[in-house]
Amino acid sequence: GDPKIYYTFWKNVDDKCKVTIKASDLMSYFADFDEGGVFYQLPEFSEAVHQVHRVVGNAVTEGRYIIGGTGSSQLFSVALRALASTCYEEALEEEKSEIFKWQGDANTFDEEGPYIEVVTTPNNPDGRLREPVVKKEGGMVICDLAYYWPQYTPITAPADYDVMLFTLSKATGHAGSRVGWAIVKDKEIAMRMIKLMLLVTIGTCHEGQLRAAKILEFVANSYEHLANGKLSKGNPEVIEQPLEKFFEFSHRMLAERWTRLRAAIKRCGAFNLPEYFPQYCKFMNKTSHPNPAYAWMELKTGEDAEKLMNELKIRARAGPKFGVSSKYIRVSMLESDDTFNQFLDRLSTLE
Amino acid sequence: GDPKIYYTFWKNVDDKCKVTIKASDLMSYFADFDEGGVFYQLPEFSEAVHQVHRVVGNAVTEGRYIIGGTGSSQLFSVALRALASTCYEEALEEEKSEIFKWQGDANTFDEEGPYIEVVTTPNNPDGRLREPVVKKEGGMVICDLAYYWPQYTPITAPADYDVMLFTLSKATGHAGSRVGWAIVKDKEIAMRMIKLMLLVTIGTCHEGQLRAAKILEFVANSYEHLANGKLSKGNPEVIEQPLEKFFEFSHRMLAERWTRLRAAIKRCGAFNLPEYFPQYCKFMNKTSHPNPAYAWMELKTGEDAEKLMNELKIRARAGPKFGVSSKYIRVSMLESDDTFNQFLDRLSTLE
Numbered sequence: 001g002d003p004k005i006y007y008t009f010w011k012n013v014d015d016k017c018k019v020t021i022k023a024s025d026l027m028s029y030f031a032d033f034d035e036g037g038v039f040y041q042l043p044e045f046s047e048a049v050h051q052v053h054r055v056v057g058n059a060v061t062e063g064r065y066i067i068g069g070t071g072s073s074q075l076f077s078v079a080l081r082a083l084a085s086t087c088y089e090e091a092l093e094e095e096k097s098e099i100f101k102w103q104g105d106a107n108t109f110d111e112e113g114p115y116i117e118v119v120t121t122p123n124n125p126d127g128r129l130r131e132p133v134v135k136k137e138g139g140m141v142i143c144d145l146a147y148y149w150p151q152y153t154p155i156t157a158p159a160d161y162d163v164m165l166f167t168l169s170k171a172t173g174h175a176g177s178r179v180g181w182a183i184v185k186d187k188e189i190a191m192r193m194i195k196l197m198l199l200v201t202i203g204t205c206h207e208g209q210l211r212a213a214k215i216l217e218f219v220a221n222s223y224e225h226l227a228n229g230k231l232s233k234g235n236p237e238v239i240e241q242p243l244e245k246f247f248e249f250s251h252r253m254l255a256e257r258w259t260r261l262r263a264a265i266k267r268c269g270a271f272n273l274p275e276y277f278p279q280y281c282k283f284m285n286k287t288s289h290p291n292p293a294y295a296w297m298e299l300k301t302g303e304d305a306e307k308l309m310n311e312l313k314i315r316a317r318a319g320p321k322f323g324v325s326s327k328y329i330r331v332s333m334l335e336s337d338d339t340f341n342q343f344l345d346r347l348s349t350l351e
Numbered sequence: 352g353d354p355k356i357y358y359t360f361w362k363n364v365d366d367k368c369k370v371t372i373k374a375s376d377l378m379s380y381f382a383d384f385d386e387g388g389v390f391y392q393l394p395e396f397s398e399a400v401h402q403v404h405r406v407v408g409n410a411v412t413e414g415r416y417i418i419g420g421t422g423s424s425q426l427f428s429v430a431l432r433a434l435a436s437t438c439y440e441e442a443l444e445e446e447k448s449e450i451f452k453w454q455g456d457a458n459t460f461d462e463e464g465p466y467i468e469v470v471t472t473p474n475n476p477d478g479r480l481r482e483p484v485v486k487k488e489g490g491m492v493i494c495d496l497a498y499y500w501p502q503y504t505p506i507t508a509p510a511d512y513d514v515m516l517f518t519l520s521k522a523t524g525h526a527g528s529r530v531g532w533a534i535v536k537d538k539e540i541a542m543r544m545i546k547l548m549l550l551v552t553i554g555t556c557h558e559g560q561l562r563a564a565k566i567l568e569f570v571a572n573s574y575e576h577l578a579n580g581k582l583s584k585g586n587p588e589v590i591e592q593p594l595e596k597f598f599e600f601s602h603r604m605l606a607e608r609w610t611r612l613r614a615a616i617k618r619c620g621a622f623n624l625p626e627y628f629p630q631y632c633k634f635m636n637k638t639s640h641p642n643p644a645y646a647w648m649e650l651k652t653g654e655d656a657e658k659l660m661n662e663l664k665i666r667a668r669a670g671p672k673f674g675v676s677s678k679y680i681r682v683s684m685l686e687s688d689d690t691f692n693q694f695l696d697r698l699s700t701l702e
Contacts, residue, residue, distance in 0.1 A: 002381065004378070006378075013374045015373065017374035018374060020372075022369045023566070023569075024358055024362040024365050026528065027354075027358060027524055028353050028355065028527055030353065073550075073552055073553060077551075169380075174377070174378050175379060176379055176558075177377065177558055200424065200425065201421040201422050201424055201529060202526075202529060203529060204556070205530070205559035206527035206559075207561070207562045208558045215374070
C-alpha cells in the first residue's frame with residue numbers, strides 16, 4: 001500500500017526539511033572514500049541511519065555495516081545471494097546460476113546443512129511479531145523489519161540479526177525515493193553485498209540517499225535535541241520543532257484508524273480481525289498498542305473474501321497470495337485519508 | 352571511468368540548474384497515472400528524454416516507450432529478460448531460471464531460432480561505430496548507445512533499434528544519479544520491462560528522475576530556444592544561457608584531450624592508437640572528428656600492457672577483460688583535469 005497516511009505531517013514541514021541539489025552536486029560514482037566504507041554511499045546517509053536507530057532503539061547498528069539499496073526488494077535479493085554464495089564473477093553469470101532454493105515454511109524445515117531463514121517481523125500480512133524458528137547450526141537469518149517502528153508496534157528491544165532490512169517507504173512514508181538499507185553483522189557478507197550492488201546497479205541513486213538522510217536526520221533530531229538536553233542549554237526558541245513529532249503523529253493517526261476500523265467491523269459483522277496485545281514500548285516509555293500497517297480480515301461466513309471486496313470496490317490482496325485460504329483478505333491501513341474513509345464507508349454498506 | 356570531465360561546465364550553472372525537493376514531494380510509489388504510462392516515472396522525466404533526443408537527433412523516440420532504470424546496467428538485465436521470455440510470475444523464480452544463454456561473438460553466431468543481438472555503438476572499448484551483424488529472422492536487437500552523443504562521435508542519423516539504452520552518466524556526466532533509460536519500440540516488450548522493474552525494485556528513485564529531467568531539459572532548452580526562435584521573439588536578456596553550451600563545451604574538452612594524447616603517444620612511441628575518421632555531424636551541422644570516451648592503446652613491443660600501466664601508476668583496464676590480447680589497454684578520457692594531466696605526465700616518462 002502507498003503510505004500516504006504520513007503526507008500531512010510532511011506537508012507541514014515542507015520548507016524545514018527540504019533538500020536543494022545544484023547542477024554540479026553528486027556527480028561522481030563515488031560518495032565515500034573511506035576504507036571499509038560503501039563506495040556509492042553518502043556518509044550523511046550512513047550517519048542518519050545510525051542516528052535514527054540509536055534514537056528509536058529498534059536495531060543494533062553499533063559496529064555493523066549499513067548498506068543502502070534501491071528499496072529493500074533489491075537488498076533482499078542481494079543479501080540472499082551474498083549469503084548463499086562465496087564467489088561471484090559476473091552479474092550475468094549469476095542470473096543463470098541456481099545458488100539458492102526456496103524451501104517453503106521454516107516451521108517444517110528439517111534438512112541438514114547451511115540454510116537461510118527469512119523472518120518478517122512485525123509480519124506481513126498479519127502484523128504479528130515473529131522470531132527465527134529453525135535455530136540450527138550453519139543457519140543465517142535475514143530479518144525484514146520494514147514495520148518495526150513505533151507507530152506500528154511497541155519497540156521492546158533493539159533487533160539483532162545477521163542481516164536486517166529496513167525501508168524508508170514504511171518508516172516515514174517516502175516510497176517514491178526507493179531507499180532501503182541493510183544492517184549487516186559480518187564483514188565478509190557486507191563486502192559481498194557491496195560487490196553485488198556494484199554489479200547490479202553500480203550502487204544507488206545519490207539524490208535519493210541525500211533526501212533519505214535529510215528525512216531520517218530530521219526525525220531523529222526532533223527527539224535527540226530533547227534527549228540530550230540541547231533545548232535547555234541553547235536558545236529554545238531557535239530550534240524549530242514540529243508541534244507533534246513524527247512518531248507521535250504517525251502512531252496517533254494509525255491508532256485512530258484502528259479504532260474506527262474495529263468499530264466499523266463490529267457494526268458490519270462480516271469479518272474477524274486479529275487481536276493484538278499491548279506491550280511496553282521502550283521508545284515511547286509507556287505501554288502501547290500495536291497498529292499494524294494492514295488489516296488482515298477473515299470472512300466469517302462465505303469463502304471468497306476477494307469477490308466480496310471487488311463487489312464493494314475495496315482494493316485488497318487475497319489470502320491465497322499469502323499461502324492461506326481465500327477467506328482472508330489484506331487491506332492497507334496506510335492509504336490517504338480519503339481512501340481510508342471510502343474503505344469504511346463501503347464496509348458500512350454490509351451492515 | 353568517472354566522467355568528471357564535465358564538472359566545470361555544471362559548476363558554472365550550479366544555481367541556474369538546481370532542484371529543490373520539499374519534505375512532502377515525491378512521496379508516492381506512483382508518479383504517472385496515465386494509461387500506458389510508466390507508473391513509477393515522473394512525466395517530466397519522460398518529456399525531457401523525448402526533448403533531448405529530438406534536439407540532438409541521436410535516437411528515434413516518436414511513438415516509442417521511454418522506460419527509466421537505475422543506470423543502464425539494470426535496464427540491460429531487464430531488457431534481456433523481457434525479450435527472452437514471455438511470462439514471469441515472481442522475481443525470485445526468475446533469478447533461478449535459465450531464460451537466456453550467452454552465445455559469444457555475434458560475428459560467429461549461426462544457430463537457428465530466436466536470438467538477441469547486443470550492439471554497443473560507439474563501441475566500448477575501441478570507440479568504433481557498429482551495426483547489428485546477425486540480421487536473421489526472429490532476432491531482436493538491444494543497442495547500448497551510452498556514447499552516441501555529439502561530444503564523442505558525429506551524429507549521422509537517429510538510431511532506430513528494438514531496445515536502445517542510454518545513461519545520464521555518459522551523456523552529461525551525472526554518474527551518481529544512477530539514471531538510465533530504455534527506448535522501446537514494441538508495446539508488449541515495454542509492458543514486460545515495466546512489470547520487471549516493478550518486481551525488481553518497484554521502479555526507480557524519483558529524486559534521481561527529477562534531477563535527470565532538470566539536467567536534460569537544461570541541455571535541450573539551450574539549443575531549442577535558439578532553434579525555434581524563442582530568443583528573437585521574447586526578451587533575449589531574460590533567457591540566461593551559458594556562454595558555451597553543453598555539447599560545444601564537452602566536444603571541445605574531449606577534442607583538446609585527444610589532441611594532447613595523440614601528441615604524447617607520438618612522443619613516447621610505445622603505443623598505437625586507433626585512427627578515427629571525421630564524418631558530417633547533423634547535430635553540429637559540420638564535419639566533426641570522433642573523440643571516444645576511452646583511449647584504446649596497443650603496446651607496440653612487449654606483451655603486457657597492464658604491467659606497464661601499473662609501473663606508471665596509470666589506472667587502466669586490460670585487453671583480456673574485453674576478450675583480446677594483453678597488448679591492449681583501455682584508459683578513460685573522462686576523468687578530472689588533474690587525473691588526465693597526470694596520465695600524460697606519467698606517459699611522458701617513457702620518452
